[in-house]
Amino acid sequence: MADPASDPSRFDIAVLGAGPAGVGAAVTAAWAGARVLVIDEAPQTGGQVYRALPEGITLAPGVRSLEAAEGARQRAELEASGAQLVTDHRVWMVSEGFRIEALGPQGPAKWQADRLIAATGTHERVVPFPGWTLPGVLGLAATTILMKSQRMAPGRRVLVAGCGPLLAYVAAGLGKIGAQVVGVADLAGPADWARALPRMLARPDLMARGAGWVAQIAARRVPYLPRHHVLRAEPGADDALRVTLARIGRDGRPGPERLIEADALAVGHGLVPGTELTRLLRAAHDWRPERGGWIARRDTEFRTSVPGLYLVGDGGGISGAAAAWHQGRVAGLAAARAAGIGDAQILSDRITLERRALRAAEGFGRAMSAIMAPRAPLYAAIPADTPVCRCEDVTRAEIEAAVAAGATEVNQVKHWTRCGMGPCQGRMCGEAAAEIVAAKQGASRVQAGLWTGRAPLRPVPLADLAGDFDYADIPIPKPAPL
Amino acid sequence: MAKAYLREGKEVHRVPVSFRLNGAQVSGFAGESVAAALGALGLTTLRHAPRSGDARGAFCLMGVCQECLCRIDGARREACRTPLRAGMEVETLG
Ligand SMILES: Cc1cc2nc3c(=O)[nH]c(=O)nc-3n(C[C@H](O)[C@@H](O)[C@H](O)COP(=O)(O)OP(=O)(O)OC[C@H]3O[C@@H](n4cnc5c(N)ncnc54)[C@H](O)[C@@H]3O)c2cc1C
Numbered sequence: 001m002a003d004p005a006s007d008p009s010r011f012d013i014a015v016l017g018a019g020p021a022g023v024g025a026a027v028t029a030a031w032a033g034a035r036v037l038v039i040d041e042a043p044q045t046g047g048q049v050y051r052a053l054p055e056g057i058t059l060a061p062g063v064r065s066l067e068a069a070e071g072a073r074q075r076a077e078l079e080a081s082g083a084q085l086v087t088d089h090r091v092w093m094v095s096e097g098f099r100i101e102a103l104g105p106q107g108p109a110k111w112q113a114d115r116l117i118a119a120t121g122t123h124e125r126v127v128p129f130p131g132w133t134l135p136g137v138l139g140l141a142a143t144t145i146l147m148k149s150q151r152m153a154p155g156r157r158v159l160v161a162g163c164g165p166l167l168a169y170v171a172a173g174l175g176k177i178g179a180q181v182v183g184v185a186d187l188a189g190p191a192d193w194a195r196a197l198p199r200m201l202a203r204p205d206l207m208a209r210g211a212g213w214v215a216q217i218a219a220r221r222v223p224y225l226p227r228h229h230v231l232r233a234e235p236g237a238d239d240a241l242r243v244t245l246a247r248i249g250r251d252g253r254p255g256p257e258r259l260i261e262a263d264a265l266a267v268g269h270g271l272v273p274g275t276e277l278t279r280l281l282r283a284a285h286d287w288r289p290e291r292g293g294w295i296a297r298r299d300t301e302f303r304t305s306v307p308g309l310y311l312v313g314d315g316g317g318i319s320g321a322a323a324a325w326h327q328g329r330v331a332g333l334a335a336a337r338a339a340g341i342g343d344a345q346i347l348s349d350r351i352t353l354e355r356r357a358l359r360a361a362e363g364f365g366r367a368m369s370a371i372m373a374p375r376a377p378l379y380a381a382i383p384a385d386t387p388v389c390r391c392e393d394v395t396r397a398e399i400e401a402a403v404a405a406g407a408t409e410v411n412q413v414k415h416w417t418r419c420g421m422g423p424c425q426g427r428m429c430g431e432a433a434a435e436i437v438a439a440k441q442g443a444s445r446v447q448a449g450l451w452t453g454r455a456p457l458r459p460v461p462l463a464d465l466a467g468d469f470d471y472a473d474i475p476i477p478k479p480a481p482l
Numbered sequence: 483m484a485k486a487y488l489r490e491g492k493e494v495h496r497v498p499v500s501f502r503l504n505g506a507q508v509s510g511f512a513g514e515s516v517a518a519a520l521g522a523l524g525l526t527t528l529r530h531a532p533r534s535g536d537a538r539g540a541f542c543l544m545g546v547c548q549e550c551l552c553r554i555d556g557a558r559r560e561a562c563r564t565p566l567r568a569g570m571e572v573e574t575l576g
């Protein structure tokens with residue numbers, strides 16, 4: 001047998017995802033002496049929050065955001081750590097004993113690791129409304145990607161809507177790029193923000209940044225609409241969008257309508273922890289709406305119920321970028337110690353130190369998470385003929401018909417209606433579909449269930465896996481057994 | 483169709499490149515995502531929904547929604563995750 005220590009595809013610890021959580025984990029695990037591999041599908045580390053500019057786009061000297069500085073700092077720390085970094089590789093399969101399979105620009109790649117730290121982050125929640133599928137309507141978090149890694153706005157006049165801290169961040173950033181923000185429609189009202197305040201005060205630095213965005217918006221005289229929701233978007237004159245909004249009353253009902261014209265609508269209702277990997281490996285999950293939805297159960301060292309599998313960052317419940325970094329650092333140390341690498345006492349002492357920093361960061365992140373938690377009245381307001389599943393064009397009425405015909409949980413609904421069976425694998429519709437299934441039966445989200453995890457973890461063209469780089473198709477996962 | 487994306491002008495240096503879009507010679511900037519380059523050209527409808535036939539465009543920009551799938555240099559790729567290069571052949575999938 002080959003010596004495992006000399007096998008270049010074998011590692012003590014693999015980290016999936018190189019956002020702040022993954023980089024934090026890789027850095028401390030490598031520091032402890034472990035052989036560490038970090039994999040990400042992006043061309044550079046940083047994850048969603050510290051996305052770097054692509055090669056070819058550069059900024060004038062002296063122009064640099066706080067995030068760019070933190071991203072560069074983490075990148076340098078990773079480089080110095082000795083962990084092996086593989087970018088541009090999308091992991092599509094992980095099986096027991098942690099065999100990891102990915103697809104990169106040169107084709108398939110495989111590795112094996114004794115321990116796996118999942119740091120795969122989140123995707124965006126957008127509660128469907130009529131017109132959410134129109135070109136020109138895009139996610140709020142999606143817009144941050146356009147701003148950060150492309151230095152673009154989705155149009156000249158942009159309406160920003162939804163909830164959470166990204167509203168102010170996007171509105172301020174679009175203004176800087178030169179777009180006109182024609183309104184910020186916030187689902188939350190002053191009372192919601194006041195409730196979040198005490199926990200936000202634990203991180204005055206992050207508070208100050210938020211206040212800075214709000215000041216920039218105010219300076220540009222952007223109309224701020226508290227407790228407003230988008231009722232519908234329609235194609236307007238001259239390729240613009242006509243967006244109808246209303247103030248949501250205390251009873252959850254919309255008040256008088258208000259029409260705003262815009263070139264683009266950036267809308268998002270929070271973030272959903274990515275559970276693809278933990279579902280695939282059959283870890284135990286809990287329904288934690290205040291943390292973003294379904295999340296894999298973890299202990300204080302971020303171990304899941306699957307031996308050797310750790311979960312850190314927002315994929316384990318929304319806590320924000322600062323907390324993601326410290327969670328990663330704790331898990332990296334804990335995984336190394338569990339592997340018998342390094343001095344257990346020194347590692348334990350460091351874990352204690354990391355925890356202290358984590359606590360302050362987590363308080364802030366959780367306050368933000370609560371502001372972005374799923375809101376049942378929004379789902380209740382989805383009209384019957386609105387497509388919920390973008391891939392397969394399945395409407396609310398069709399989902400409800402499946403429930404009326406006897407489906408009790410989301411996997412049956414998927415099988416009967418094709419909702420969630422398309423190329424996005426239910427990431428865009430999953431939350432709304434489950435809310436509708438639960439509401440229709442008067443059942444809980446726990447009873448409505450969650451999609452059974454299946455490979456591929458993220459869509460990959462089948463032909464690429466076969467080594468055939470010609471016309472490629474997206475594999476459609478098999479329906480779940482009934 | 484919606485309005486074109488807007489590039490930040492000041493303080494950003496970009497390198498222009500030309501590429502082919504549905505057979506026509508067009509231009510964008512090296513390294514930007516194909517989805518962003520098409521958006522800046524005003525091409526925001528990237529496909530049509532299978533059942534309703536409704537126009538669709540880039541939505542998540544992070545490789546999740548699959549609304550931006552295009553044929554790029556002969557293979558189906560997520561336009562939002564594919565950096566633009568000179569001479570690329572991009573076709574929308576209808
Ligand atoms: C689109 C988007 C934009 C956001 N913008 C901001 C922002 O501007 N400011 C802010 O404070 N928070 C933002 N957030 C919130 C975000 O969750 C941050 O809190 C932070 O990025 C979380 O760090 P993380 O390391 O847990 O995950 P992420 O930063 O999301 O990192 C996860 C990484 O895993 C990789 N990955 C996932 N699955 C695979 C796979 N199968 N194969 C290979 N690689 C994979 C991803 O490419 C990504 O780099 C954003 C979230 C999203 C979804």
Ligand code: FES
Pocket residue numbers: 517539540541542543544545546547548549550551560561562563
């Ligand atoms: S825009 Fe969603 S995958 Fe590209």
